[in-house]
Amino acid sequence: MRVEPARALRGALTVPGDKSISHRAVLLGALAEGRTEITGFLPGADCLSTIACLRRLGVAIEQEGDRVTVHGAGWYGLREPEDVLDVGNSGTTIRLLAGVLATQPFHSVLVGDASIARRPMRRVTAPLRAMGAHIDGRADGEYTPLAIRGGPLSAIQHVSPVASAQVKSALLLAGLQADGETAVTEPYRSRDHTERMLRAFGAELTVDGTTVRVRGGQRLIGQRVDVPGDISSAAFFLVAAALVPGSDLVVRGVGLNPTRTGILDVLRAMGAAVEVEETGEACGEPVGNVRVRHAPLAATEIGGALIPRLIDELPVIAVLATQAEGTTVIRDAQELRVKETDRIATVAAELSKMGARIEATADGLIIHGPTPLHGARCDSHGDHRIGMALAVAGLIADGPTEIARPEAMAVSFPDFFDRLRAVAG
Numbered sequence: 001m002r003v004e005p006a007r008a009l010r011g012a013l014t015v016p017g018d019k020s021i022s023h024r025a026v027l028l029g030a031l032a033e034g035r036t037e038i039t040g041f042l043p044g045a046d047c048l049s050t051i052a053c054l055r056r057l058g059v060a061i062e063q064e065g066d067r068v069t070v071h072g073a074g075w076y077g078l079r080e081p082e083d084v085l086d087v088g089n090s091g092t093t094i095r096l097l098a099g100v101l102a103t104q105p106f107h108s109v110l111v112g113d114a115s116i117a118r119r120p121m122r123r124v125t126a127p128l129r130a131m132g133a134h135i136d137g138r139a140d141g142e143y144t145p146l147a148i149r150g151g152p153l154s155a156i157q158h159v160s161p162v163a164s165a166q167v168k169s170a171l172l173l174a175g176l177q178a179d180g181e182t183a184v185t186e187p188y189r190s191r192d193h194t195e196r197m198l199r200a201f202g203a204e205l206t207v208d209g210t211t212v213r214v215r216g217g218q219r220l221i222g223q224r225v226d227v228p229g230d231i232s233s234a235a236f237f238l239v240a241a242a243l244v245p246g247s248d249l250v251v252r253g254v255g256l257n258p259t260r261t262g263i264l265d266v267l268r269a270m271g272a273a274v275e276v277e278e279t280g281e282a283c284g285e286p287v288g289n290v291r292v293r294h295a296p297l298a299a300t301e302i303g304g305a306l307i308p309r310l311i312d313e314l315p316v317i318a319v320l321a322t323q324a325e326g327t328t329v330i331r332d333a334q335e336l337r338v339k340e341t342d343r344i345a346t347v348a349a350e351l352s353k354m355g356a357r358i359e360a361t362a363d364g365l366i367i368h369g370p371t372p373l374h375g376a377r378c379d380s381h382g383d384h385r386i387g388m389a390l391a392v393a394g395l396i397a398d399g400p401t402e403i404a405r406p407e408a409m410a411v412s413f414p415d416f417f418d419r420l421r422a423v424a425g
């Protein structure tokens, strides 16, 4: 994919449905009793992997574009799959499904692509084993393939060393069928879509600071879910508008869950003009429009509790920081090293090719700005967020930028380039 320097980004656009919420809507719909109708579903490769795995577990699902109907099987209506469950590139699919399969009295095997094979799984397999599930995987349950034979579980009180919504969600799902009350505590609050959607599907849970508790033996009832636009996808456009002089862009209908809006805090802290208009609520999630206008940018520091609120936006935030006056420091973001790629290494390597002054640290990045970027031959490394961050960098470079392996974008944003072309030329 070739990206040319852009004109100002103006006008309004929408972005595809939220990836985290789309996964959860089909998954809870499958486990619920009755029908779940989903609109605004993200038909990206990751969410389609979740649908494929659920079909293999015997769940009837109709999907056409962003409309999905799930015929709920009920929690114990899943059946032993005849073949392996392939999660593709999706960490959310494998970790949330592991929590569900731990409750099921049959054998299943979870596999994924080469990236999934390198991502850590013991963070979910260890506590699920402690609840009573039989799980095996390479390196004592750390890596795929994961073989799971579930059954009756006992509740645990788990203190997670990482703020991870995937870990929290896996244990809450398992906890819904465990004997007793399961509690999950994390160092900082991660995205809470599972908690919100479980309540919408009729489950009870309590939230106390960074601890979530759920009692076992609960049923879910099918619902209508209208998935808001993905703020993580909107982020590429919001950052592009903040970067390109003369820009004035609105993204409509985007999810504004406070556990996800760290990108807006950073844009404001760096000096961009940001206006947020909350327009309503869908399935317990606030939704609205976000307007960003270009303005001179200043460096900022990003760490601590802010990190889980913008974890997937850090690659494009690094691009933003290359144009900010001063030194931007990103710390406490060691989780970036275990995403689709080691995003600390891939961001630093690729932006360096474009002339950025950027250093990788053990837990983040240090970026000096402002630094003019020049067009270069770059590589997404097969990581959707790296590819899209590089495309945004290409908009402000002084020549054409070539991005190898652009097909990775289909994981979370299949028509990213079409929508970018529409607002940036």
Ligand SMILES: O=C(O)C1=C[C@@H](OP(=O)(O)O)[C@@H](O)[C@H](O)C1
Binding pocket: 019, 020, 021, 091, 092, 163, 164, 165, 166, 167, 169, 190, 191, 311, 312, 335
């Ligand atoms: O629960 C989710 O939907 C997600 C949680 C985050 O991962 P972790 O749980 O590993 O932090 C995030 O990076 C991922 O894109 C989606």
Ligand SMILES: C=C(OP(=O)(O)O)C(=O)O
Binding pocket: 046, 089, 090, 091, 092, 093, 312, 339, 340, 385, 412
């Ligand atoms: C990390 C991501 O997703 P997952 O963990 O589901 O692969 C992402 O979308 O940036």
